[in-house]
Amino acid sequence: MNELAPLSHDLKAAPPAQAQGARPPGRGRVAAFFDSDLLHSFLRSKLVVLAALLTVAMVSAAFLAPVIAPHDPYDLKSLSLLDANTPPAWEKGGDRSFPLGTDDQGRDILSTILYGTRSSMLIGICSVLLAVGIGLSLGLWAGYAGGRVDTVIMRIADVQLTFPAILTALLIDGVALAIFRNYHFEGGKFWILVLAIGLSFWVQYARTVRGVTLVERNKEYVEAARLIGLRPLKIMFQHILPNVLGPVLVIATINLALAVITEATLSFLGVGLPPTEPSLGTMIQIGNKYLFSGSWWMVAFPGLTLALLALAVNLLGDWLRDALNPKLR
Amino acid sequence: MSWRTILKTATLCTALVMVADAADARAIKWARSGDALTLDPHAQNEGPTHNLLHLIYEPLILRDRTGKLLPTLATSWQIREDDPTIWEFKLREGVKFHNGNTFNADDVVFSLERALQPSSDMKGLLTFIDKVSKVDDSTVHIKTKGPNPLVPNYLTNLYMMDKQWAEANNTVTVQDYKAKVDNFSVRNANGTGAYMLVSREQDVKTVLKRNDGYWGKAEFPVGITEITYLTIKSDATRVAALISGEIDFVQDVPVQDIDRLEKNASLKVTLGPENRTIFLGLDVASPELKTSNVKGKNPFADKRVRQAVNMSIDREAIKRAVMRGQSVPAGVIAPPFVNGYTKELDALPKVDLDKAKALLKDAGYPDGFQVTLNCPNDRYINDEGICQAVTAMLAKIGIKVNLVAQPKGPHFTLIQKEPPESEFYLLGWGVPTYDSHYIFSFLYHTRAGKDGGWNATRYSNPDLDKKIQSLTGEVNAAKRNATIADVWKTLGEETIYIALHHQTLAYAMKRDLDIQVSPDNQVHMKFIAAKQ
Numbered sequence: 001m002n003e004l005a006p007l008s009h010d011l012k013a014a015p016p017a018q019a020q021g022a023r024p025p026g027r028g029r030v031a032a033f034f035d036s037d038l039l040h041s042f043l044r045s046k047l048v049v050l051a052a053l054l055t056v057a058m059v060s061a062a063f064l065a066p067v068i069a070p071h072d073p074y075d076l077k078s079l080s081l082l083d084a085n086t087p088p089a090w091e092k093g094g095d096r097s098f099p100l101g102t103d104d105q106g107r108d109i110l111s112t113i114l115y116g117t118r119s120s121m122l123i124g125i126c127s128v129l130l131a132v133g134i135g136l137s138l139g140l141w142a143g144y145a146g147g148r149v150d151t152v153i154m155r156i157a158d159v160q161l162t163f164p165a166i167l168t169a170l171l172i173d174g175v176a177l178a179i180f181r182n183y184h185f186e187g188g189k190f191w192i193l194v195l196a197i198g199l200s201f202w203v204q205y206a207r208t209v210r211g212v213t214l215v216e217r218n219k220e221y222v223e224a225a226r227l228i229g230l231r232p233l234k235i236m237f238q239h240i241l242p243n244v245l246g247p248v249l250v251i252a253t254i255n256l257a258l259a260v261i262t263e264a265t266l267s268f269l270g271v272g273l274p275p276t277e278p279s280l281g282t283m284i285q286i287g288n289k290y291l292f293s294g295s296w297w298m299v300a301f302p303g304l305t306l307a308l309l310a311l312a313v314n315l316l317g318d319w320l321r322d323a324l325n326p327k328l329r
Numbered sequence: 330m331s332w333r334t335i336l337k338t339a340t341l342c343t344a345l346v347m348v349a350d351a352a353d354a355r356a357i358k359w360a361r362s363g364d365a366l367t368l369d370p371h372a373q374n375e376g377p378t379h380n381l382l383h384l385i386y387e388p389l390i391l392r393d394r395t396g397k398l399l400p401t402l403a404t405s406w407q408i409r410e411d412d413p414t415i416w417e418f419k420l421r422e423g424v425k426f427h428n429g430n431t432f433n434a435d436d437v438v439f440s441l442e443r444a445l446q447p448s449s450d451m452k453g454l455l456t457f458i459d460k461v462s463k464v465d466d467s468t469v470h471i472k473t474k475g476p477n478p479l480v481p482n483y484l485t486n487l488y489m490m491d492k493q494w495a496e497a498n499n500t501v502t503v504q505d506y507k508a509k510v511d512n513f514s515v516r517n518a519n520g521t522g523a524y525m526l527v528s529r530e531q532d533v534k535t536v537l538k539r540n541d542g543y544w545g546k547a548e549f550p551v552g553i554t555e556i557t558y559l560t561i562k563s564d565a566t567r568v569a570a571l572i573s574g575e576i577d578f579v580q581d582v583p584v585q586d587i588d589r590l591e592k593n594a595s596l597k598v599t600l601g602p603e604n605r606t607i608f609l610g611l612d613v614a615s616p617e618l619k620t621s622n623v624k625g626k627n628p629f630a631d632k633r634v635r636q637a638v639n640m641s642i643d644r645e646a647i648k649r650a651v652m653r654g655q656s657v658p659a660g661v662i663a664p665p666f667v668n669g670y671t672k673e674l675d676a677l678p679k680v681d682l683d684k685a686k687a688l689l690k691d692a693g694y695p696d697g698f699q700v701t702l703n704c705p706n707d708r709y710i711n712d713e714g715i716c717q718a719v720t721a722m723l724a725k726i727g728i729k730v731n732l733v734a735q736p737k738g739p740h741f742t743l744i745q746k747e748p749p750e751s752e753f754y755l756l757g758w759g760v761p762t763y764d765s766h767y768i769f770s771f772l773y774h775t776r777a778g779k780d781g782g783w784n785a786t787r788y789s790n791p792d793l794d795k796k797i798q799s800l801t802g803e804v805n806a807a808k809r810n811a812t813i814a815d816v817w818k819t820l821g822e823e824t825i826y827i828a829l830h831h832q833t834l835a836y837a838m839k840r841d842l843d844i845q846v847s848p849d850n851q852v853h854m855k856f857i858a859a860k861q
Contacts (some may be wrong), residue, residue, distance in 0.1 A: 076724030084650035104651065107715050123358065270706070275717055276732055289564045292572070293585035 049318045051315035062117035069111035095256040101297040109122045119279040130198030135205025140236045143213025168200035211245040252318035280306045355859040356555035358576040363707040364532045364560040369514045370488035372504040374450040382486040382516040386488035386520030394847040413476040420467040434463040439492035448505035452779040475802025482762040494519045507745045523855040552859030584653040601846030603834045604758035607825040612752035614787035620701035631694040635824040637685040641726045646673040651714040656830035669765030669813040685726045697727025701752040708737040749785035767795040774787040
């Protein structure tokens with residue numbers, strides 16, 4: 001709690017920024033984004049800096065996995081059942097070449113966590129990009145066109161909102177797996193997961209973007225653009241889009257953590273990445289079977305990694321939301 | 330509510346609990362990893378399905394916990410002296426179905442004829458039957474196609490249905506499970522057994538209560554008054570529920586948890602071998618494998634490839650790491666209980682990766698190939714773990730396996746469909762008849778008519794089929810055993826299936842229960858007393 005107090009204090013103390021909508025669109029905005037107050041509030045909160053450092057460390061470790069991991073857990077040839085169930089190196093019966101122990105198939109836990117985090121992060125990032133792409137386009141269209149288009153898109157969004165995202169993801173995942181059940185194609189499961197998670201998270205973006213678009217489309221610069229005869233597509237993506245990016249960025253950051261957790265949940269339920277290419281969720285699922293048999297390391301380390309990753313990204317997202325919200329300043 | 334009312338209620342509750350405790354009977358909550366696939370008594374010849382059905386329905390003859398034949402709905406049976414192709418069964422009198430109808434010879438004729446229908450999964454056990462006929466209300470004759478001394482062995486999982494009930498509810502036709510057909514008997518039941526169906530929610534919970542009109546009340550303890558049969562797929566959750574006291578009996582104890590449960594003072598673990606072998610099946614005859622990257626030919630059709638697979642699997646390692654010592658590595662798919670089993674057949678192939686790679690190279694696959702392995706994840710002990718281990722072992726000789734693990738319902742459908750939809754699969758086969766013929770007819774015989782129902786390998790050998798068929802009519806035991814040995818010898822050279830291990834069972838329960846492991850893994854609750 002002690003770390004949290006100065007954070008909110010700092011935010012209130014930060015000098016008020018210019019109102020978001022008043023800025024002219026286009027270049028200079030990116031520079032302004034990282035202008036003094038944002039960077040300032042970032043550097044003055046130790047917790048956020050810590051979260052950022054942790055995120056950067058974990059993401060880079062994950063993406064460097066093939067270089068830094070002691071073993072390649074996806075290379076089935078290198079696995080030996082004789083190494084299975086080895087405890088962490090410091091425990092009795094541990095082996096130095098497996099610092100965090102091995103799982104039930106003889107995979108090195110440390111290496112699998114690195115590779116697994118990479119899969120989880122990649123799926124998270126791709127699915128957030130997909131969700132942003134769909135949500136942004138539909139939201140802009142609905143907000144700008146209004147009328148019947150708006151009603152149709154937003155009612156679809158409302159219907160989807162009544163289902164929990166994980167349910168939608170399970171449905172899409174289940175249908176896709178049933179179709180491709182017996183046919184192997186490289187990376188197939190990966191894209192199925194991206195599709196399932198992406199399609200279940202687009203609604204939030206669409207609603208936010210539509211709301212902002214509704215306000216923006218009646219502003220003078222849009223009128224001006226329309227008067228000089230620009231096509232609607234150009235107005236939407238070149239003139240309105242830059243003004244709605246702020247809130248989208250905030251949601252995307254928070255959703256990244258959510259997407260990673262959703263991937264883990266799907267894998268934990270056995271419909272995500274296969275056990276031969278484990279992600280964090282698959283590892284937790286495998287480890288869960290051995291909870292009572294004393295092999296705590298199989299579930300503890302991947303669980304801890306997932307928790308830390310989600311926490312760090314969430315803290316970043318929260319900070320970004322507060323920092324970009326003019327009402328809080 | 331006044332204090333007095335609360336106090337009164339509390340006292341009453343305590344008294345009630347004490348009454349329940351003092352009685353010589355108890356309810357039991359029983360958990361398994363997978364549920365019965367259906368309640369239709371003849372639709373699926375599968376262990377857990379039989380287990381639930383045995384509580385509700387009864388066969389003419391039951392195999393008890395020691396493997397002995399026990400008169401059940403039949404009190405005696407013998408071959409007619411005047412005609413060796415007729416088996417005469419005397420039926421138990423005064424037996425009532427749960428709905429009150431009287432059990433008689435008509436029901437036996439009806440049930441056996443029902444089990445012979447094309448959609449029945451039990452038909453493969455009854456290939457010897459020529460005709461079933463009623464002599465009088467308590468006598469039935471089964472005419473066999475030739476003299477057959479083993480008939481009683483085939484009847485231990487064949488349940489007797491009420492003809493009137495089946496006709497009234499339009500369930501005369503057996504459910505076609507693989508075509509996903511449904512009928513009244515899939516969710517309702519009317520047997521003669523010691524327990525009656527109260528409610529059932531597939532894959533979640535089945536509640537049964539003791540049948541007070543049961544004919545065997547005096548003969549068997551029947552101490553359990555109510556059975557709540559739960560499906561808990563997750564190993565950890567199942568064990569946690571037992572430790573916390575929420576359930577009383579776990580039939581599929583995960584091998585990794587046996588140690589811990591044995592140390593728990595309020596629990597008891599019983600261990601024993603099962604009459605079941607776990608193995609891999611290969612599509613040996615299709616012109617091409619759909620799930621493989623090899624086009625125009627089927628790698629598994631080449632015996633050298635099958636042998637390479639066989640010698641690349643380290644069964645001892647699977648036993649040690651995946652099964653935690655709770656399995657007996659196997660070289661043949663017949664469990665040691667079975668007539669025809671020999672130690673020589675069961676000799677383990679030597680693990681030899683270099684030779685396996687050389688064989689693959691000879692066969693024209695120096696870089697290996699891809700194939701999909703179908704695996705159940707809630708049927709056999711650590712089934713998915715075994716498949717993962719196999720996947721890693723085959724990777725070492727270049728065979729890239731895409732592992733698809735799913736619940737047994739869809740998995741078994743892949744195998745039973747015609748044509749089968751799996752080209753490489755894990756299966757376990759228990760042998761309730763304790764005779765090799767049961768393995769031959771279901772797993773090796775060409776899939777045609779009543780035979781080969783679980784043979785998804787597409788293997789077809791007409792000479793062998795003839796030998797298998799000759800077994801049902803052979804009365805001379807020595808000659809019959811010679812044929813069995815001969816068939817095993819041929820199969821040993823063919824490597825149609827790749828045996829992995831004979832399964833070992835572990836049950837865990839509360840201290841006051843005494844449920845011993847039986848080799849056929851069927852828990853007959855009527856044998857269980859409730860001692861206090």
